[in-house]
Amino acid sequence: MSEDNFQAHEIRDVIKIQYKYTMGGQSKFFIELKENKKLLGTKCTNCGKTWMPPRINCSECYEPAEWVEMKQTGTIKVSTIVWYTTSAFIQSVPYGIAFIQLDNADTGLLQGIFSENLVPSKIKKGERVKAVFKRREDREGKMTDFFFVPEDEYEMWISKPEYEGSA
Amino acid sequence: MSNRVAIIGVGITPFKARYLDKTYFELAYDATKLALEDANRNGAEITHKDLQSTVYGIYNELFERQFMPDIFTNSYLGMNDKPGTRIASGGATGGYTVRMAFAEVASGLSDLCLCIGLEKCNDCYDEQTGTTTPEVLNAIAYSADLTYEYPMGMMAASSYVSMVNAHYEEFGNPTEEQMAYVSVKNHGNATLNPKSQSPMKITVEDVIYSRIICYPFKMLDCCLYSEASAALILASEQKVKELGIEKPIWITGVGAANTDCFIGNRESIGRLYSNIEAAKAAYKMAGLDYNKIKDQIDVAELHDAFSGQEVISYEELGFVPFGEGGPWIEKSFEKPGEGPWINGELPCCPSGGLIGCGHAVGATGIMSTGEAALQIRGDAGKHQVKIEKGRAIAHSIGGPGAAYAAIIVMANEEGLKKP
Ligand SMILES: [Zn+2]
Numbered sequence: 001m002s003e004d005n006f007q008a009h010e011i012r013d014v015i016k017i018q019y020k021y022t023m024g025g026q027s028k029f030f031i032e033l034k035e036n037k038k039l040l041g042t043k044c045t046n047c048g049k050t051w052m053p054p055r056i057n058c059s060e061c062y063e064p065a066e067w068v069e070m071k072q073t074g075t076i077k078v079s080t081i082v083w084y085t086t087s088a089f090i091q092s093v094p095y096g097i098a099f100i101q102l103d104n105a106d107t108g109l110l111q112g113i114f115s116e117n118l119v120p121s122k123i124k125k126g127e128r129v130k131a132v133f134k135r136r137e138d139r140e141g142k143m144t145d146f147f148f149v150p151e152d153e154y155e156m157w158i159s160k161p162e163y164e165g166s167a
Numbered sequence: 168m169s170n171r172v173a174i175i176g177v178g179i180t181p182f183k184a185r186y187l188d189k190t191y192f193e194l195a196y197d198a199t200k201l202a203l204e205d206a207n208r209n210g211a212e213i214t215h216k217d218l219q220s221t222v223y224g225i226y227n228e229l230f231e232r233q234f235m236p237d238i239f240t241n242s243y244l245g246m247n248d249k250p251g252t253r254i255a256s257g258g259a260t261g262g263y264t265v266r267m268a269f270a271e272v273a274s275g276l277s278d279l280c281l282c283i284g285l286e287k288c289n290d291c292y293d294e295q296t297g298t299t300t301p302e303v304l305n306a307i308a309y310s311a312d313l314t315y316e317y318p319m320g321m322m323a324a325s326s327y328v329s330m331v332n333a334h335y336e337e338f339g340n341p342t343e344e345q346m347a348y349v350s351v352k353n354h355g356n357a358t359l360n361p362k363s364q365s366p367m368k369i370t371v372e373d374v375i376y377s378r379i380i381c382y383p384f385k386m387l388d389c390c391l392y393s394e395a396s397a398a399l400i401l402a403s404e405q406k407v408k409e410l411g412i413e414k415p416i417w418i419t420g421v422g423a424a425n426t427d428c429f430i431g432n433r434e435s436i437g438r439l440y441s442n443i444e445a446a447k448a449a450y451k452m453a454g455l456d457y458n459k460i461k462d463q464i465d466v467a468e469l470h471d472a473f474s475g476q477e478v479i480s481y482e483e484l485g486f487v488p489f490g491e492g493g494p495w496i497e498k499s500f501e502k503p504g505e506g507p508w509i510n511g512e513l514p515c516c517p518s519g520g521l522i523g524c525g526h527a528v529g530a531t532g533i534m535s536t537g538e539a540a541l542q543i544r545g546d547a548g549k550h551q552v553k554i555e556k557g558r559a560i561a562h563s564i565g566g567p568g569a570a571y572a573a574i575i576v577m578a579n580e581e582g583l584k585k586p
Contacts, residue, residue: 008187012294013232023314053315053429078333078436082325082381086308087293087301089320097319099329099431108431112319120382125336144318 025056028067034141037133037166041070041105052105071103072131072166073151079113079123096123100148112147114157122150130154133164169273173407173415174577176206176400177537182364182393182525184289185299191231191287191396192243198283198396198530199244206400210413213279215244218400220277221251224264224284226528226565229306231287240285250277257310258472258565259423260284261397261532262573265561266421268401269575278406284533285396303392311567312429324381324389324473326568329430331475332383333437340493341478343383347374348496349474350387353516356509357523359550364393364525374474388474393525397533399540416540417583419558420576422449428570441572442483442564449560450485453576455586457485461513463586464558464576466542468535471520476569480562484574486513514552517542532563536575543579557582 023030032038042051042065044058051058051065058065079098082089089095096118099108113123114132129148139145149157158165178201180194189197199215206213221244223237233239237253256263261284268282293302308322335341351371357363369387377386407415424444427433433440447457455463467484471477481492486507499506507515518524518538521531539559541547557579564572 006188010187012292015229015232052431077431078329078336080325080328080332080381082320082322083379084381084386085301085320085325086305086322087296088305088308089322090296090301092320095320097321097325099436101431107429108436110316110319110321110429110431125333142318143315 026054029054030141033145034139037164039070039072039102039131040067041102042066043068050104050106052102052107052109070105074100074102074105074129074148076113076123076125076127076129077101077108078125081118081120081123094118098123098148100129111143114147114149116153116156131166132157133166135162135164138162170275171404172269172272172418173402173404173412174399174418174537174540175209175211175402175407175410175412175415176202177541178202178205178398179362179534179537180395180397181362182395182527182534184364184391184393186287186394191236191285192240194287194394194396195240195283195285196243198285198398199281202281202398202400211410213410215246217279218246218249218281219279220249220271221246221281221283222264222268222271223251223253224260224529224533225253226255226257226260226286227288227306229309230291232290246281256566256571256573258470258526258528258569259532259563259571259573260529260565261535262561262563262575263423263571264529264533265399265536265575266423266573268399269418269421272401272403275403278403280401281398282401282533283396283398284530286527286529287394288392288528289394300392316567324384326430327473327476328381328384330436330439330569331473331479333435334479337435337437338490340490341475342493343375344371345478345493345497346388346474347371348500349471349477350374350522352496352508353471353520353522354387356517356550357519360519360524360548363519363523365391365523366519384473384475390472390521390526393527395525395527395530395534397530397537399533399537414544414579416544417578418575419578419583420449420451420453420455421573422446422452423573424448425570425572428567430568439479439483439564439569439572441570442480445572445574446484449574449576453578455558455576460485461487463556464513464560465554465556466517466539466552466559467513467515468518468539468559468561469515469520470532470535470562470564471516471522472526474522476564477515477520481507481515484562509550509552517547517550517552528565532561532573535563536561536577540577543577543582556586
């Protein structure tokens with residue numbers, strides 16, 4: 001039953017849980033990213049499919065997959081530019097994200113696309129991109145340790161003091 | 168082997184931006200009461216005490232600010248000491264919940280099952296900006312992979328837009344105009360549905376010049392998050408006879424599939440394989456033909472969380488060949504008897520869908536199923552469409568990269584005949 005002149009009582013609250021979670025079998029990917037600016041994928045010992053993000057087991061064959069170093073160049077499969085988003089990212093708009101197929105990968109990796117000229121025509125399907133890393137002291141062993149830029153902007157991005165190219 | 172299963176009662180609360188006067192379980196109570204009243208108008212004489220089991224569709228603990236919200240709902244609905252199970256499958260929660268409630272009755276576990284979806288998202292609130300929506304979107308974004316995807320700023324719209332953009336690259340459609348027609352249609356249909364949150368008479372230009380959300384989706388291409396509950400009462404054939412139900416709506420097909428939640432792992436990003444597999448399975452079970460489905464059903468309630476996704480669904484669900492979804496809606500504008508419009512050859516989302524009604528995630532797919540059932544019962548109200556074949560479908564998708572899909576096929580007595 002709804003009452004006349006209903007007055008709602010609202011309670012302010014936050015749900016917060018802290019973690020220190022293990023990346024398990026994928027740990028090596030994050031360690032190599034942080035320590036050596038390498039992007040490691042995995043390759044199935046049976047069917048040869050490469051997994052990126054890596055999986056130490058092939059979900060197709062149920063056989064183990066081995067670590068392989070992935071190329072740091074690739075091609076945009078699909079992209080978008082975000083102008084309105086979640087409370088966690090609303091301060092960062094506009095930002096570009098894309099699924100990128102690294103040159104020796106079979107799958108597409110979701111990553112941020114940085115560009116001096118962030119327009120749909122610049123980060124479209126087929127655009128060649130290259131990985132740029134945060135400098136050592138800023139790398140935490142997280143996906144945010146690196147991003148991709150259009151190949152023709154690569155030198156400009158790695159000339160910034162806070163970023164580095166691959167070794 | 169299995170029991171035939173019918174929808175005997177439908178209860179849907181209004182979809183609203185916010186219910187300040189109701190909690191999630193109070194909304195569920197309202198929907199249950201409405202569904203019982205509807206079943207009783209349909210020949211039954213039952214109360215909640217006659218319901219033997221419940222299947223709950225509730226998507227997001229962060230919305231309800233409660234883990235296991237189903238058990239608290241179970242208490243409030245007076246369902247103690249009976250079985251209750253919760254389903255959570257992202258935006259497809261509703262469709263999957265109908266599938267599991269169907270299974271309970273078909274298997275004989277229950278003869279009279281309450282299938283209820285609920286969601287109350289707009290209690291989320293971002294103190295810093297003093298707004299609700301970005302915090303709601305954040306609660307949803309936690310459904311992306313939290314290590315590989317969430318930190319990139321991935322969210323519902325950017326996930327769906329990836330599929331739509333890839334589809335455009337592959338097939339040349341949907342264009343921005345073709346997507347806008349979906350928004351025009353569904354906001355317009357919602358003006359006939361008193362329970363909708365976003366009834367609007369708008370033009371293609373209104374959509375195209377609305378605020379950019381994530382290229383090329385604009386504000387009016389996107390559904391709004393909503394608060395609501397929707398309930399169905401499902402009965403076995405024996406119970407239908409025993410209760411003397413006048414207009415049972417039979418569930419003749421259920422199909423579901425989960426495609427890879429990592430969009431980048433998919434063979435083609437521009438295609439939702441889960442939609443295709445779920446549709447084929449549901450139609451096959453119902454004795455219908457994927458390639459002729461447009462001529463075998465009267466109405467479809469689709470999962471139009473984003474306008475472009477509805478266009479792609481026309482193709483994936485078999486209404487039109489791949490690449491022809493955009494032209495199908497664009498060329499049929501203001502041409503009665505054609506396309507997916509409310510007076511078209513196959514009305515899609517006459518209720519207004521998610522874009523028109525709103526998206527109360529766990530409730531949405533159950534609302535869609537209930538709306539489709541009411542259509543072929545002839546009880547849809549002002550948005551009633553012409554029923555000739557006696558068959559309808561409801562479609563739910565969701566989760567990271569819309570990996571989950573569930574499709575429900577329904578028929579009235581006439582629709583049970585072979586097409
Ligand atoms: Zn393999």
